[in-house]
Amino acid sequence: MRILTLIGLILLPLQMFAQTQTFGGLIIDEKTQNEQSEVEVTITHKETGKSYVTETNDDGKFRFSKAPVGFYTLAVTDKDYVKDPFDFEVTATHKPNLDFAISPKVSWMWNWGDSGEQEHYWSHFVAKIIMIFYFACLVLILFYSILQLSLAIAYVRNRKNKKAAIETQPKYDPNNTPKVTIQLPMFNELYVADRIIETIAAFDYPADKLQIQVLDDSTDETKDLIAKKVAEVQARGVNIQHIHRVDRTGYKAGALDDAMDQVEGEFIAIFDADFIPDPDFLQKTMPHFDDDNVGVVQTRWGHINKNYSILTELQAFGLNGHFAIEQGGRNASGHFINFNGTGGVWRKKCIADAGGWEHDTLTEDLDLSYRAQLKGWQFRYLEHVIAPAELPITMSALKSQQHRWMKGGAECFIKMWKRIATTKGVKMGDRVHGLSHLFNSSVFVFILFLSLLTLPILHIKDSFSDLNNWLQYGAFALISTVFLAYYYWHSYRDKKEKMSFFVFIGRFLMFLIVSMGLALNNTVAVLEGYLGIKSSFVRTPKFNVNKKSEFKGNKYDKKRLSILNLGEGFLFLLFGYTAVNRAIYGDIGMVPFHLMLTIGYGLVFFYSVAEIRHANKGAA
Numbered sequence: 001m002r003i004l005t006l007i008g009l010i011l012l013p014l015q016m017f018a019q020t021q022t023f024g025g026l027i028i029d030e031k032t033q034n035e036q037s038e039v040e041v042t043i044t045h046k047e048t049g050k051s052y053v054t055e056t057n058d059d060g061k062f063r064f065s066k067a068p069v070g071f072y073t074l075a076v077t078d079k080d081y082v083k084d085p086f087d088f089e090v091t092a093t094h095k096p097n098l099d100f101a102i103s104p105k106v107s108w109m110w111n112w113g114d115s116g117e118q119e120h121y122w123s124h125f126v127a128k129i130i131m132i133f134y135f136a137c138l139v140l141i142l143f144y145s146i147l148q149l150s151l152a153i154a155y156v157r158n159r160k161n162k163k164a165a166i167e168t169q170p171k172y173d174p175n176n177t178p179k180v181t182i183q184l185p186m187f188n189e190l191y192v193a194d195r196i197i198e199t200i201a202a203f204d205y206p207a208d209k210l211q212i213q214v215l216d217d218s219t220d221e222t223k224d225l226i227a228k229k230v231a232e233v234q235a236r237g238v239n240i241q242h243i244h245r246v247d248r249t250g251y252k253a254g255a256l257d258d259a260m261d262q263v264e265g266e267f268i269a270i271f272d273a274d275f276i277p278d279p280d281f282l283q284k285t286m287p288h289f290d291d292d293n294v295g296v297v298q299t300r301w302g303h304i305n306k307n308y309s310i311l312t313e314l315q316a317f318g319l320n321g322h323f324a325i326e327q328g329g330r331n332a333s334g335h336f337i338n339f340n341g342t343g344g345v346w347r348k349k350c351i352a353d354a355g356g357w358e359h360d361t362l363t364e365d366l367d368l369s370y371r372a373q374l375k376g377w378q379f380r381y382l383e384h385v386i387a388p389a390e391l392p393i394t395m396s397a398l399k400s401q402q403h404r405w406m407k408g409g410a411e412c413f414i415k416m417w418k419r420i421a422t423t424k425g426v427k428m429g430d431r432v433h434g435l436s437h438l439f440n441s442s443v444f445v446f447i448l449f450l451s452l453l454t455l456p457i458l459h460i461k462d463s464f465s466d467l468n469n470w471l472q473y474g475a476f477a478l479i480s481t482v483f484l485a486y487y488y489w490h491s492y493r494d495k496k497e498k499m500s501f502f503v504f505i506g507r508f509l510m511f512l513i514v515s516m517g518l519a520l521n522n523t524v525a526v527l528e529g530y531l532g533i534k535s536s537f538v539r540t541p542k543f544n545v546n547k548k549s550e551f552k553g554n555k556y557d558k559k560r561l562s563i564l565n566l567g568e569g570f571l572f573l574l575f576g577y578t579a580v581n582r583a584i585y586g587d588i589g590m591v592p593f594h595l596m597l598t599i600g601y602g603l604v605f606f607y608s609v610a611e612i613r614h615a616n617k618g619a620a
Contacts, residue, residue, distance in 0.1 A: 021090045024063035025098025027056050027076075035060025036102065040078040046071040046087075053077070062098075076102055082462075127460045127467055134457055137450035138477040144443050145480035145487075147436050151329030152487040158332035162383070170287035174206055177286055180345070181211040181265035185255045187248065188556060189273040190222045191544040192390070194229050196273045201233045201240065204279040211264045212240040215255040217248045239264075250359030251537030252341075257357040263348060272342040274390035274542040276304060284385045285345050295350030295377030296369070298327065299343045302388035305546045310510070311398065311607075312391040317488070317511050319391075324383065324491040326437075331381040335433040336373045341365035343387035350377050361415060362529075362537055363408025370416050370434065374423045393543055393551070395607040396559050401540040402518055403525040409441035410529025441529075444515075444522035451519070451571075451597050454590055455578065481512075509596075517600025520567055559615040565608050572601040 354372035
């Protein structure tokens with residue numbers, strides 16, 4: 001009897017596994033509802049642990065032949081599709097129906113691990129680190145937008161006070177006005193040198209109280225052109241000197257500093273070569289030095305060639321934000337502002353007291369502004385006084401200008417942050433806004449890093465359900481865009497045309513898109529500034545054109561294909577592919593952001609390439 005029982009125990013499982021069944025199913029795409037071929041399917045017997053693998057045919061059907069009966073787990077092991085594993089039973093009399101839908105793996109870089117599983121420890125750990133950096137970028141961009149919002153609110157609140165201040169501003173008295181020296185720093189300004197000299201010579205200001213210095217570092221025929229023009233103006237009785245240096249030590253800051261011992265005036269007005277200030281500029285600005293503590297009076301930049309192209313219109317849009325909200329809002333709140341390098345007037349004593357012009361940064365104006373205000377000097381900003389200037393009309397010129405501004409801002413932050421944070425007598429609000437002002441250029445670093453981080457973030461979203469819940473909170477970043485929209489809405493300053501809200505939204509979005517496209521160029525500049533990588537002062541090429549029909553080229557606007565251009569082209573393709581890939585499969589959460597990046601980098605890249613091709617044709 002015992003022998004029979006033992007034999008039965010042995011034969012029972014053998015009998016069970018001797019029973020087999022043939023079964024299968026149909027797989028369709030969850031999004032398209034189309035049958036999917038060549039999809040790998042694996043079933044694993046729960047008792048024996050043995051696995052069986054097959055794949056679907058052209059009709060989306062798969063089949064397992066003579067599989068032992070029992071309980072199984074089915075998993076899609078295909079590299080292109082995902083399906084949560086599920087259990088089913090096979091008996092001698094029951095064939096399971098295994099028809100089901102699968103979801104495409106939208107991730108196309110690498111597989112981070114199974115959804116919700118913790119066994120992939122290191123991929124899960126790396127995903128958390130990436131998320132920390134991702135949210136850090138979002139928070140820093142939000143902090144930037146909040147500070148900009150606060151300036152916009154201060155600007156709006158000060159509107160009534162601003163109107164009253166204009167009506168009660170100090171009056172110009174030609175008999176009691178001080179002597180002013182006007183400095184015109186130039187370097188190879190062949191196309192605009194004549195214009196700026198004639199413009200300043202025509203100033204409506206007492207001749208005996210006006211001195212003009214042309215600070216010329218030119219190395220080409222511009223120096224002869226300037227010498228001829230200065231001699232012509234001198235012959236008309238104007239007090240003007242041509243100061244030519246044989247080297248560019250310190251660049252613009254060096255030229256300004258070297259000429260200080262020849263300055264005759266108590267005050268110094270500075271204009272770059274592309275400006276065309278009105279004849280009554282000094283009449284409008286000099287009365288505001290009625291307080292001996294006022295060290296600088298800065299005016300708002302106008303735009304001579306705003307309507308030249310969409311590129312110049314977007315530049316005007318952005319600069320209006322700075323000159324209305326940033327300068328106006330900071331001035332209204334009593335925070336530090338800055339001399340913008342041109343279109344303003346300095347008290348000579350203020351320059352000396354602050355330590356003079358230094359050339360260890362590319363933005364000597366920003367540097368000296370903070371040194372002076374930390375010494376207690378007051379700055380005044382006159383939004384209603386406009387100094388018209390030329391905007392860069394080519395992408396290469398714009399990128400060169402942006403590079404200098406962004407790198408110089410980073411250099412000034414490294415140089416000045418400790419002084420701003422520790423100087424006694426500075427209010428906390430002034431410290432916060434001062435530090436954020438110098439740190440502003442870093443927002444492009446955050447934008448670039450954030451955009452790149454969204455790529456692994458998409459994989460984290462696909463791979464880890466527990467982390468995916470946290471990613472939903474990233475939507476709060478959208479409020480940053482709302483804050484910036486408020487900022488730029490109130491900065492619109494061209495009163496000659498009315499902008500509807502819908503036109504504004506279009507312009508605002510286009511401005512954001514192009515700003516994103518410049519993120520790589522500007523990030524490189526900011527990182528160079530923080531790392532202390534020195535470079536020469538590359539001045540922005542001037543063109544002296546207001547209409548496209550007037551443009552005949554510019555020998556200073558150098559154009560060549562660079563690694564940076566190739567990087568912008570690569571990012572155009574990368575984000576474009578990601579946007580299309582996600583949109584096809586219905587995961588559209590980040591598609592708008594990636595589309596904006598695609599358009600932005602595409603515009604910058606193709607604009608640059610088109611200019612290079614045009615320049616090469618002209619050279620040929």
